Amino acid sequence: MAESGHSLVVRGLNVSYGESKVLFDVDFTVAPNQVVACVGRNGAGKSTLLRSIAGFLKPLSGTISSDGVDLVGRRSYDIARLGIKYVPQDKKVFSDLTVRENLELGSYATKDYNWDRVHDFFPKLKELMDRKAGFLSGGERQMLMIGRALLGSPKVLLIDEPTEGLAPSIVAQLKEVFGALSRNTALVIVEQNLPLVCAIANKVYALKEGRIVAELAGESIRPAACEPYL
């Protein structure tokens, strides 16, 4: 049953890859402007959860809704147009396109041509507009992917392992950006970096073998409390 008032509601979600079941009865809610983190070991089903919400995997059963709109069965581009944007883990950009062209793609789809917000969050992108995305560093690619996802002012940003393999200075910058972003957008972040999670998250879901085994909120979000689930 759809629940209004939430940016994202997942109820009883079951997902499999062929015969292999990956998610079991996952319940999950995200309030507007909330930062929700998903932690867990490799293979726990965190990325699968995000890919299912983004429409890349069809659930076996369960519901996914946003502001009362059912997302199950919708195509991924349709879900993106509803304001639920997915930033995947692999940091692969459209390498043959320039930074400008990558942003233009985002702008044309959302009809949002105001890049000031993107440049405010990531000033470095302004200097790289004519560089082909294939020639960007890992951090710059992450900035581009998040910047492009910001166009159209999404309701929910689903970000998979944003700091994986990035330099500490870039991680610190992303931390600031996520803090600022959450004023207007709900964030769902899959992340293994516990200091970052504890600094920005309002709620943490711990996943183990495809099931949500713990839900932490407020003061209980501490590295020591999250550690056992990694």
Place this chain on the structure above:
Amino acid sequence: MLNALRWWSGILLAFSLLALSRVFLPLPFVIEVVIFSIYTMGCSFLLGRVGFISFGQPAYLAAGAYGTAFYLFYFGANPYVGILLGVLSGLVVSLIVGPLFVRLRSDYFALVNLALAVIVYYLMQKVLADITKGDNGLWFLTNIASTPVLDLTRPNQFFVFALLVAFAVWAFYKYLDDSVFGACCLATKINEDKLEFIGYSNYRVRLLAFVIANTTTALAGALYAIYLGFVSPEITSPSRAADPVVVTILGGVGTLYGPIVGAFAYTGMKDVISKLIGNWELFIGFLLVFIMLAGEKGIWGTLQPRLEKLFLRGKAATTPADDGETRR
């Protein structure tokens, strides 16, 4: 602004050279180059931009040629109306098969298009022989009426018309290349999932690209029909299915000048070498192997950076977009 001028001066120079070649080269040869370059433009767009290799281009060429031929043989005499109907035929065929074909993976896409070319060949040769006159073909050269301004029954004026059409087609593809749609096509080639989560339907992007490319091919078919005044099933012969792909690779995949350069080289080699060697296709085969081994860039893809270096005195090397990759 300077970039735009550079682009337009480049293509104006290319088409001026093509027009000038009429003075030194036989008219049939130059006309064949011009039409072949239009034929290849669609294939080059599909392969270079969308990542689809198609061995079925003769089917769309035939759609255009027979669309024009049916009109001029059975119904009317105006060549411009014939061309328009040829283009519409290609558009209709693309819209019928496109929704099915573009869902396929690139390798299956190549084969299903080849199958379509075979189907069209046998349709025109056997099944519809009553109206296509089978292997004898439709002869309508004497049915074509003279037209004011550019009389397409006169080879010289037809050449001017074909050159103008080729220029318009080139400018259209240049516009597409620089548009968001062009970026979408390249994006679907690079990573289709990512294009979807930005908010684009891969299917729609591919379908539109498919329809545009094959309608261009049908336009070339319509021009062939008018120029030859004759159409037979040979135009969609499966043995010629690889021709546009060969010319695309020869010229340089995904480059705007590639189809012109490739058509010139291919037609030239065919004409020159076939006079010296019986099996000229063997030479083309060896040349293609050499091009692949030398870096897959084709003639224009290899020449372009050298020409830029020569004419722009090294400026191109410092522009951020120039990273040595082939760019339309």
